[in-house]
Amino acid sequence: MAAHHHEDTTSSIPSPIIMVMVPFTAQSHLNQALQLSFLISSYQIEVHYAASSKHNRQVKHRLTGGEDKSSDLLSKIHFHDLPIPHFLSPLPNPNSTTKFPAHLQPSFDATMHLRHPVGTLLRQLSTTTRRLIVIHDTLMFSVVQDVADIPNAESYSFRCVSAFSTCCMKSLYKGESIPPVEECSLTNEIKRLAADQAEFVKIKQGDILNTCRQMESSYLDLLDKNESNLNNKQWAIAPLINRVRNINSTGGGNECLLWLEKQPPKSVMYVSFGSSTSMTDEQIEAMAFGLKESKQRFLWVLRDADKGDIFTGEVRNLKLPNGFEESVKETGMVVRDWVPQMEILAHRSVGGFMSHCGWNSCLESLSLGVPIAAWPIHSDQPYNALFISEILKVGIEVREWADQSEVVSSFAIKRAVERLMDSEEGERIRKRAEEVGGLLRDAAEEGGVSQMEMDSFIAHITR
Numbered sequence: 126m127a128a129h130h131h132e133d134t135t136s137s138i139p140s141p142i143i144m145v146m147v148p149f150t151a152q153s154h155l156n157q158a159l160q161l162s163f164l165i166s167s168y169q170i171e172v173h174y175a176a177s178s179k180h181n182r183q184v185k186h187r188l189t190g191g192e193d194k195s196s197d198l199l200s201k202i203h204f205h206d207l208p209i210p211h212f213l214s215p216l217p218n219p220n221s222t223t224k225f226p227a228h229l230q231p232s233f234d235a236t237m238h239l240r241h242p243v244g245t246l247l248r249q250l251s252t253t254t255r256r257l258i259v260i261h262d263t264l265m266f267s268v269v270q271d272v273a274d275i276p277n278a279e280s281y282s283f284r285c286v287s288a289f290s291t292c293c294m295k296s297l298y299k300g301e302s303i304p305p306v307e308e309c310s311l312t313n314e315i316k317r318l319a320a321d322q323a324e325f326v327k328i329k330q331g332d333i334l335n336t337c338r339q340m341e342s343s344y345l346d347l348l349d350k351n352e353s354n355l356n357n358k359q360w361a362i363a364p365l366i367n368r369v370r371n372i373n374s375t376g377g378g379n380e381c382l383l384w385l386e387k388q389p390p391k392s393v394m395y396v397s398f399g400s401s402t403s404m405t406d407e408q409i410e411a412m413a414f415g416l417k418e419s420k421q422r423f424l425w426v427l428r429d430a431d432k433g434d435i436f437t438g439e440v441r442n443l444k445l446p447n448g449f450e451e452s453v454k455e456t457g458m459v460v461r462d463w464v465p466q467m468e469i470l471a472h473r474s475v476g477g478f479m480s481h482c483g484w485n486s487c488l489e490s491l492s493l494g495v496p497i498a499a500w501p502i503h504s505d506q507p508y509n510a511l512f513i514s515e516i517l518k519v520g521i522e523v524r525e526w527a528d529q530s531e532v533v534s535s536f537a538i539k540r541a542v543e544r545l546m547d548s549e550e551g552e553r554i555r556k557r558a559e560e561v562g563g564l565l566r567d568a569a570e571e572g573g574v575s576q577m578e579m580d581s582f583i584a585h586i587t588r
Contacts (some may be wrong), residue, residue, distance in 0.1 A: 126586030142587055143254040145173045147243060147269050148180075149262035149285075150236045151229065152400035152431055153485040155184040157260065157285045157335055160365040165260075166201045178234070179434050180204035186435075187463055207242040209235045214433040219403040223310045224529070225503040226401040230314050237267065244271035251275045259588045260333065262425055263319065266325035273328045277371050279586075282326075284334045286484045288344035288361075289516070290508035295351065303511050310503045310529070331383050332354075333582065335365060335488065335569045337575050340517070341562065342409055360582040362563050362575050364492040366467060371587035380522040381424055382468060388422055391476030391555070394498070394542055395469055397426040398481040402502045406444060413449050415538025416457060421546045423457045424475075426464055461567070470495050476555065477545040479523065482509040492563025492569075496520050496543045496554045500533070521545055 143167055148158035159174065166172040174181065178270070181204045189196055212235035217228045248271075251257045257278040261269045262285065267344045272280040284291065338345060349359050385393060396416065398404070417425045427439070429441045443461070450459055466486070469475060470493045478490045479498040487509050490497055497520030501509035513520040523541040524533045545551045568575040 128358045129289070132392045141171060142256045142258055143171045143250050143452065144258045144260060144435040144586070145175055145247060145250065146283075146548070147175050147261035147265050148184075149264040150176065150180045150232055150433075150520055151226075152183065152187065153483050154262050154285050156187065156262075157365065157485055158260075158283060158461040159184050159188065161260070161283060161335075161362075163198050164203050164362075165366055165583070166581065170583070170587075171203070172201070173203045173205060173250065174244075175205045175207055175239075175243055177209045177239070179436070180463055181206055183435050206322075206414035207239055209238050209244070212233075212433055214437055215405040216439070217430040219408075219429075219441075222530070223503070225310050225312050225315060226403070226430050227291065227312045228430070229401070229433050230312070232527075233315070233318060236265075237269045237321075239265075239363070240270065243268050244395065245270060247275055247278060249259060251278050251284075256586070258331070264386065266328070270325045270328065279330050280328055281331045281333055282324070282329045284332060284336075286335075286505045287487070287509055287512060288336050288348055289512045290335060290505035292344050292347050293508045294296055294505070302534060305338070323362045327354060329354065329357065331360065331582075331585075334361045335363045336361050337363045337485065337565055338578070339564050339568055339574055340491075350541065358585065362579045362582070364488050364569055364575070366492060375454055381458060381460050381464055382472065385424065385469065385472045385474040390473050392424055392546075393422045393472075394419075394477045394479055394546055395424050395426075395475050395495075396479040397464070397466065398428075398500070398502065399483045399486055400428075400431045402481050403430045403441075404443075405532070409443060411447055411532055411535040412538055414535035415445050415533075416459075416542065417449070417453050418535060419539040419546070421456070421542050422474075423453075424469065425457065425459045427459050427461055428463075468526070469491075477551075482506040482513065484509055487513060488565075491517075491519060491558065491561050492565040494555075494559040496545060496551070496558035498523050498545045500524065501526060511518035517557075517561060519554060519561050521550075521554065523580075 145483050146158050146162045162172045162174055185199055212231040215228045217226060221227065223500060247257060247259065259269050259272050259278060259280040260283050261280060263282045269280055272278045345359065345361055416425060427443050429443060467489055470478060470489055475495060477498060478495050479500060480486045482499050482501045483506060497513050499512040499513050499520050500523040502506040507526045510522055514522045521541060522538055522545055567573045
């Protein structure tokens, strides 16, 4: 009798599954992978996050608003500081002809050496669990290739970009350019790195996409149809960000939130170009005058692109026109620190977002119902800008992508700010952005489409 009883308890408690996240090293990829890790850990699954010590430190530091402090969310994740070769961390070059952050290439190349440390970690963890689930960035297939030799492991790719931009890029490689966005500014080095992943794609058993079916269903279907791996499954789970509230950051961010408190509802244009954009001195000057002449309120995050190692050495001093900050102090604020973007976009005073249209920023803005003044710089951003302005109609374009080599004039900037913040057209776009925000937030609620896809993924990996 006792033996029978014993058997019962073991069958009802399956040995746990363990999930390992293997992110790519650019900030937006690190951050999306961490948000997904939080979401998976909320299902009581043990989650490991494997990257170099520098990149682990970076993603934690940014999450907590620049304090290297722990948080309840972070304490649930097991971080593994894996060894990578030393890499150079040069300053970005704002005058480069291609706007892709080529100065990060040494850190990208060093990351490709993670195959052996990752393989060792996976083999080690696989002995302690019934099933090992590896989720990795689409640029990290070669690094996780040893999954194929671990009998109880399976891998899933995590796409940090929109389904629309993925479809566009695939058609570009096939030589059909739909839509007519010329070659997005990518370097040969990053194209080569992406191409090196192709031979390992067959190891994955599915894709997790940081997008929402209600927003991109036709493009998700198109990706699914072109999938060579027949039993490949697809889960679209965005927005990640509303499920797990971020830690309110203390530190640099609060002064801008205090400033926003004093502004009227929906009156402020938030201006930020993410972590991989470097503007020339000339462009910074045009931006300053354009914002000032628009007579609209603004909160401008003025930072250079991240370096490969954000904790070392000097940063470029970004100069504003003499007396600029003093002259706009009633209506504008310039911040040079890392800011809590979600809290800013969620603030009632913010009525628009001038953005480089990285997918992370697009999703954050849209899920909070904030319309976008799109100013794409490189990679998938021109496609996202097109998607935002032409397909969803929740934003406007600051300039034509074809003019990307020229400085955007202060007049064009002034006009874009006025169109979005102070016109009937802007009102219509804002209404539409609020509707899309409602859709996205509903998708992430209990019974919503993204929440159901997430539950379905969890059911699949714990089957």
